[in-house]
Amino acid sequence: MKQKRTTIYDIAKALNIHATYVSKALNEHPTINQEMIDKVKKKAAELKYRHNSFAANLRTNYSKICGVVVPKINESFFSNAIAGIEEVCSQNGHHLIICQTQESYKKEVEAVETLIRQNVDCIIISLSLETKNGNHLQDVLANGIALIQFDRYDESILSFIVKNDNREAAGRAVKHLLDQGYQKIAYIGGPEHLKIYIERKQGFIDMIREAQISIPYEYTCNISLKREESRKIALELLNSPNPPDAFFTASDFAALGVMQAAKDLNIAVPEKLGIFGFQNEEFTQYLTPTLSTVDQxxxxxxxLSAQLYFSNLHNKEVITKNYKTEIVKCSLITNQSSDRSKKGSPIPKM
Amino acid sequence: MKQKRTTIYDIAKALNIHATYVSKALNEHPTINQEMIDKVKKKAAELKYRHNSFAANLRTNYSKICGVVVPKINESFFSNAIAGIEEVCSQNGHHLIICQTQESYKKEVEAVETLIRQNVDCIIISLSLETKNGNHLQDVLANGIALIQFDRYDESILSFIVKNDNREAAGRAVKHLLDQGYQKIAYIGGPEHLKIYIERKQGFIDMIREAQISIPYEYTCNISLKREESRKIALELLNSPNPPDAFFTASDFAALGVMQAAKDLNIAVPEKLGIFGFQNEEFTQYLTPTLSTVDQxxxxxxxLSAQLYFSNLHNKEVITKNYKTEIVKCSLITNQSSDRSKKGSPIPKM
DNA sequence: GTCGATATTGAAATCGATTGAATTCTTTTT
DNA sequence: AAAAAGAATTCAATCGATTTCAATATCGAC
Known part of the structure; x- marks a missing residue:
């Protein structure tokens, strides 16, 4: 059985004043003089009083809780994003309920449903791979809950969007490969119902076009973000009559698969094959050779996602409908896997 | 402004019945017949009714929320633990509020405070490195909130404890090193106000004693879990007149530092130096050579931590005071860094 | 010393769901 | 047909904090 907690009534009784007054004092209401505020606070501490969020939230209809929905909390991209969100939220006196979708659409719908039920003030979400559209987010808006999408978004849903300059960053990565002298660059991307993968591919194409080179049709593939799949795809391409001399992939896990394929076939990286990933997973720096990647x-x-909530949506009477899309610029991390300048056996950075 | 939600009163009005009845129907109270339950549920769905947790929680004093406090959600040990907790909690209709302490005592106290305020039913915690004692957890118990400590615990606090067989696992790891022919094994551990580090060291000592060998005093060091520190310590030891031929470390990050030191000094691993870590961080499998480690x-x-709550503490009128300590057996992952059987240049597993 | 203005404090309603007791309605029993 | 038993439904109180409005106290001015 849970203990009964100290309430404002207990404090009121102890000080022989009214509970209302206690509430106001604790909230430092302007009509209360400082002396009383101190007195009430002292007594509250003495009685180990703790504000009961439920009662307050029921009354005010605000929970000071942000819901976060991500595919996997243990991918470093997401766990770092959560760290960023947490920092800003705790600075603003808000807490986090975190849900994992495991890339499942069904789990995502459930998570959103749960968060609405929990009466969160704001939902910050990155869509699952399975999610074909964001219609389930309409419910969030209908309940007057602030919505912010980051990284993987559906732009047809009215909300703030925070994303990377995927297209430009992809272009810069490919440019780097070209500058290193690679000519036949293959691309392994992700499912194209997600905008980010369209953009990354577009950046790849932009740069190939700009360099006025042409690449065979089979050099671009959109289906794989995973290690094993990419390994197979890379093996096939590398064994073909006209193999690529570099890979740009939309995920580090795909790049890892490519590296594995290169090892399988005893192809030297970066001498004979350049590899450039995307996402800056922690493991990229532990590989031999270290993997070049795009830091998001x-x-x-x-x-930034959390900040948008506090500066634009929080406590705003009328939600102004001028939703913006904020762009965070990626930075390139060029490691050994794409760096031909130091030829010969690369000395691990470690 | 947040929307006003549909309530049981709205449903009651629509069906011309009493709100109480709606509540009971939705909860499938035994005195309500199925026909009515269906009718109410149908109408609820029609009106997009969502149960308001706050109101219910205020009344019942139960939130169906478990608070989780961990040092860092992006260390794979913890993120995997959270995944396990989440699975069990969601199976039991509970949600998670996750707090990160960043290994800071102050943040840990705040997190616990926050969770009590949020009226969580249960707190599952792994202490921060800075935490010298668990006195702040006394408050959790005083509020009748279930408490479960895992991995890093303070045994003087009355609670369930879930931990690994650290001592035995450490022993097995050291045994493996001995079996591989290493004789001069050094140990790098963690701060000994945390029991787990005492245990791991104890396992190391047990096995050294059992093998009837002696090691110099300076071979054991308790201060470092981090990469850079360990690297320095390893460099010093390896440069000493009587260098060790193997390291057993209480954390993978420390092992990584040792590996780096070996590379700095051009010492072949595992031929001249065996290394065994602890924790099974994801990166261990991406290193060259791959790092042997203990999977926790x-x-x-x-x-298991979450299960203990649901099977022993949840809804129990009187919390039976026979708290148990549950042991989860570790498994050894012997990788290249300690495997002399395949001599010569190791082929990366990848 | 009275009036008015301002500063303090109190009363009461409210948020939405739950719960046990009370009431009404239905069915069975005699 | 009346009484008893049982099922279905409603009543009313409650959880703890907030908030609006009303009441009282305090102070200065004339």
Whole structure:
């Protein structure tokens, strides 16, 4: 059985004043003089009083809780984003309920449902891979809950969007490969119902076009973000009559698969094959050779998402409908897997 | 402004019955017949009714929320533990509020305070490195909130404890090193106000004693879990007149530092130096050579922690005071860094 | 010393669901 | 047909904080 907690009534009784007064004192209501505020606070501490969020939230209809929905909390991109969100939220006296979708659409719908039920003030979400559209987010808006999408979003839903300059960053990564002398660059991307993968591919195409080179049709593939799949795809391409001399992938896990394929076939990286990933997973720096990747500034991305809530949506009487899309610029991390300048056996950075 | 939600009163009005009845129907109270239950549920769905947790929780004093406090959600040990906790909690209709302490005592106290305020039913915690004692957990118990400590615990606090067989697992790891022919094994551990580090060291000592070998005093060091620190310590030891031929460390990050030191000094691993870590961080499998480590079965550990709540503490009128300590057995992952059987240049597993 | 203005404090309603007791309605029993 | 038993439904109180409005106290001015 849970203990009965100290309430404002207990404090009121102890001080022989009215509970209303206690509430006001604790909230430092302007009509209460400082002396009383101190007195009440002292007694509250003495009686180990703790504000009961439920009662307050029921009355005010605000929970000071942000719901966060991400595919996996243990992918570093997301865990860093959460760290950013948490920092900003706790600065603003808000707490986090975190839900994981495991890339499942069904779990995502459930998570959103749960968060609405929990009466969160705001939902910060990154869609699952299975999610084909964001219609389930309409419910969030209908309940007057602030909505912010980051990284993986559906732009047809009215909300703030925080994303990377995926297209430009992809372009810069490909440019780097070209600058290193790679000519036949293959691309392994993700499912194209998600905008980010369209953009990354577009950046790849932009740069290939700009360099006025042409690549065979089979060099671009949109289906795989996972290690094993990418490994197979890379093996096939590398064994073909006209193999690529570099890979740009939309995920580090895909790049890892490519690296594995190169090892399988005893192809030297970066000498014979350049590899460039995307996402800056922690493991990229532990590989041999270390993997070049695009850092999405995930922590900043998360922090910015939360900031948008506090500066634009929080406590705003009328939600102004001028939703913006904020862009966080990626930075390139060029590691050994794409760096031909130091030829010969690379010395691990470690 | 947040929307006003549909309430049981709205449903009651629509069906011309009493709100109480709606509540009971939705909860499938035994005195309500099925026909009515269906009718009410149908109308509820029609009106997009959502149960308001706050109102219910205020009344019942139960929130169906478990608070989780961990040092860092982005260390794989913890994120896997959280995944295990989440699975069990969601199976039991509970949600998670997750707090990060960043290994800071102050943040840990705040997190616990916050969770009590949020009226969570249960707190599952793993202490921060800075935490010297668990006195702040006394408040949790005083509020009748169930308490479960895992991995890093203070045994003087009355609670369930879920931990690994640290001592035995450490012993097995050291045994493995001995079996591989290493004789001069050094140990790098963590701060000994945390029981787990005492235990791991104890396991190390047990096995050294059992093998009837002696090691110099300076071979054991308790101060470092971090990469850079360990690297320095390893460099010093390896440069000493009587260098160790193997390291057993209480954390993978420390092992990583040792590996780095070996590389700095051009010492072949595992030929000249064996390394064995602890925790099974994801990166261990991406290193060259791959790092041997102890898998703490973190997901099971988390799941078991949550299960203890549901099977022993949840809805129990009198909290029976026979708290138990549950042990989850670790499994050894012997990788290249300690495996002399395949001599010569190791082929990465990848 | 009275009036009015301002500063303090109190009363009462409210948020939405739950719960046990009370009431009404239905069915069975005699 | 009346009484008893049982099922279905409603009543009323409650959880703890907030908030609006009313009441009282305090102070200065004339």
């Amino acid at each position: 500034k995930s922590m900043e991305l998360g922090a | 079965k973190s997901m099971e550990l988390g799941a």
